[in-house]
Amino acid sequence: MRKLTAVVLVAGATLVAGQAVAADLPYYPPVIEIPDVDTGYAGSFYLRGSAGLNMMWAKEVNHPTNLPATTTTFAIDEWGYGYSIGAGAGYETGTGLRFDVTADYLANDGMQATITGSNNLADGPHKLQLRSTVLLANAYYDFGFGNNYGYGAAGGAFGYVGAGAGVAFNDIITTGPGDPDVHGKSTSLAAAGMVGVGYDFGAVVADVGYRALYINRLENNATTNPYSINNNWVHEVRGTVRYRFN
Template sequence: MNKLIAAVMVAGAAVVAAPALAADMPYYPPVIDVPDVDYGVQGAFYLRGSAGGNGLWAKEVSHPSGVPDTVFATDDWGFGYSVGAGVGYETGTGLRFDVTADYLANDELSTTISGSANIANGQHKLELRSTILLANAYYDFGLGGGGYGAAGGAFGYVGAGAGVALNNVISHGPGLPDTRGDNTSFAAAGMVGVGYDFGQVVADIGYRALYINSVENDEPLLPYSVANVWAHEVRGTVRYRFN
């Protein structure tokens, strides 16, 4: 009986003393490890591929042999497509750079010749095949608080590029057989678009205004040139990052 009474007394003392002891003990809050926010892939190389449709426009065509007139206004757009690939580097600060090679095909840009003594009168149409080589720079900016197109976020971009266009042309029209020619010209581009960053893969869709300084037929019989040619393109692009 004495032992039982002693055990009850010890238990009671422990119940009374526990709150006092707990009050005297220092409190250490639990440590929660919060991972850093991912603001995008830093310093990544990437490969890219693009495809899109285009509309081609120029103000006029110059035909030196088209006496008495030598300059003829265009009267219809040309339509076609482009596909391309490139390699680039993104800094992780919103800036990225790449070099691209695109194959551009376009048909039906046309002019109507009338009153010429040396060129068959009627509608003449241009078939253009170009290889476009450009060095480009872009700035990506987050949409909806997504940082620099951070992984899992939407982004917008603007860009510009410069390089060369390697042009091959065929003209179709009444009179003489089709004429062919080649030339190399300065080219430049301005880009704007939106996309989504999935992390390893980035996809975007955008508009590119591609400027070709001159498209020429160097054939001696019926030479012609088309200055200040613009290709208005809507393109989709996929980038794959190498970390």
């Protein structure tokens, strides 16, 4: 009985002492760290490279006649075919908008006008060879395909639309029956519209799309057989790979 009484007294004293000590200690509330929310929106610079196949068409070619005030017009009756390769650098805002500048080397051969009844040119098919350096400033909007294929922090499939404007430096050669090759150079305004689909792998983004490239005027001011071709359209299917620098 004495032992039990002693144990109870010791326990009571310990409890009272513990409460007194605890009352003297300062109180620090627990710190709960809440991580920042990752919305997936972050800007980044990128480099890009592209390659594609193209077809070119215009309505007609204009040849001056012996009278300076008049022009003989011949319909273009064959498409030209070729390719393009290019590179560029840009910035994406992380909100779907991105911007870049591109330089493309474009080659196209075979666009044709069949000449008949001209005072200056031999009758028959006359073909164009075009080599252009095209510089464009472009803007795009990237968009996801819904919850299952969202375009965001986790990457995924996306679509895009875009537009660009700039300048084309053109080197042209014309071949035809009975005539020597005619060489010429010209500089023209250029513009483009783009649409396509792609996949975001993270640091690397790949896409394939269609580009309609407009070259305002191809012109050869040579002394012999000068000509001009207005409103040239180059239809391209291109693949592009971008590399991000975050």
